[in-house]
Amino acid sequence: MTTLTAAPYARDHLSTLDRRDTVADLPARQHGATAPASPDYLRLESLAKRFGETQVFSQIDALIAKGEFVTLLGPSGCGKSTLLRAIAGLNSIDEGRIVVDGEEITALPPQQRGVGMVFQHYALFPNMRVTDNVAFGLAMQKVPQEERRRRVDEVLRLVELREHADKFPHQLSGGQCQRVALARALVVEPRILLMDEPLSALDARIRRHLRQQLRDIQKTLGLTTLFVTHDQEEALLMSDRIFLMHDGRILQQGDAEALYTRPRSHQAAGFMGHYNVLSGEQAHALLGEVSRAARVALRPEAIYLQPVSDTTPGGELPTHAGPGCRGVIRRRQLLGNVVRYAVECSGIELSVDALNRGSRHLLAEESEVLVFVDLDEVQDIEE
Numbered sequence: 001m002t003t004l005t006a007a008p009y010a011r012d013h014l015s016t017l018d019r020r021d022t023v024a025d026l027p028a029r030q031h032g033a034t035a036p037a038s039p040d041y042l043r044l045e046s047l048a049k050r051f052g053e054t055q056v057f058s059q060i061d062a063l064i065a066k067g068e069f070v071t072l073l074g075p076s077g078c079g080k081s082t083l084l085r086a087i088a089g090l091n092s093i094d095e096g097r098i099v100v101d102g103e104e105i106t107a108l109p110p111q112q113r114g115v116g117m118v119f120q121h122y123a124l125f126p127n128m129r130v131t132d133n134v135a136f137g138l139a140m141q142k143v144p145q146e147e148r149r150r151r152v153d154e155v156l157r158l159v160e161l162r163e164h165a166d167k168f169p170h171q172l173s174g175g176q177c178q179r180v181a182l183a184r185a186l187v188v189e190p191r192i193l194l195m196d197e198p199l200s201a202l203d204a205r206i207r208r209h210l211r212q213q214l215r216d217i218q219k220t221l222g223l224t225t226l227f228v229t230h231d232q233e234e235a236l237l238m239s240d241r242i243f244l245m246h247d248g249r250i251l252q253q254g255d256a257e258a259l260y261t262r263p264r265s266h267q268a269a270g271f272m273g274h275y276n277v278l279s280g281e282q283a284h285a286l287l288g289e290v291s292r293a294a295r296v297a298l299r300p301e302a303i304y305l306q307p308v309s310d311t312t313p314g315g316e317l318p319t320h321a322g323p324g325c326r327g328v329i330r331r332r333q334l335l336g337n338v339v340r341y342a343v344e345c346s347g348i349e350l351s352v353d354a355l356n357r358g359s360r361h362l363l364a365e366e367s368e369v370l371v372f373v374d375l376d377e378v379q380d381i382e383e
Ligand SMILES: Nc1ncnc2c1ncn2[C@@H]1O[C@H](COP(=O)(O)OP(=O)(O)OP(=O)(O)O)[C@@H](O)[C@H]1O
Pocket: 051, 054, 056, 074, 075, 076, 077, 078, 079, 080, 081, 082, 083, 230
């Protein structure tokens, strides 16, 4: 039985949360928590969209499994929101088909698609109490009052807002408003949940808590979810699978590990982490014969620095370290647990991350170092 735990933020604000309430008490209904996974529950087939002269996205093909949490990640303007809105039916598309659970929904109006949507700005009705905001969709569907009350109560319990049921939106925090918006989307038991940057307007602490809470709820309900963000950390933390978008295309898809450690293109490497992207020539100067591709990506944490004065055989070096090359530390930034160095080496400026082991271990700016690269982590990429 899965129990939603109340993280510190929730405990601070929801003093009377009944810890015996568990979401497993909820009927699975059509969320289908117990249904066998269907690998193509949501099918996006050759979707394309233009706004006037602007091709917003094209050749979008994807299969999303039932219960999967997929994140659309990419820079501003790459078409994430427009794609999400197209699935919700809030934007038309010019080409392609959208299929949910075997039913084509491409031409259906939003209310007939069985999708729930949560936006960055929660757009609650300011003059309605929490319960009425959440019940709104059910009232539209003419669900009988008693059932409406029961379902609203159930979903408010799920998002830990039961004790705020009679409040108005202006009496709630931003995080609580967003949970009302989530409850409003969930109460109609959507087949697909679509979320467009739902956490972006919240402060960092609430955001961290809500990420976890959202993911817990999504897993518990087995709810197929598409989540839009431009925040790489959020995508890596939350997703079963990430679709990395660039210029209206899905550049690469995979789980967090694959996306982070094996970017296949220059753009993917440029968006994930703080990769050093080197030309073939630069890679050859740094790595010698090891380098094979026209372009190479190197993670900052796969490069190791050793002071030239340190003559101990590099105990911390990876087994497949390349030959050390001399470099000079040009800049040093303390990022908390990590120290980021800019090191000039073979005429290239490399970004190198090292664990912050305390001031005794910090390397001084303008000091000379030996630079070693973990050859197992050298990633050949496309042009
Ligand atoms: N209604 C519209 N009319 C014309 N162009 C639009 C419209 N909506 C979006 N666009 C354009 O489509 C492109 C993609 O926008 P979209 O909002 O989907 O990107 P995004 O990746 O979600 O960006 P962000 O992260 O900034 O929200 C942009 O160039 C945008 O200017």
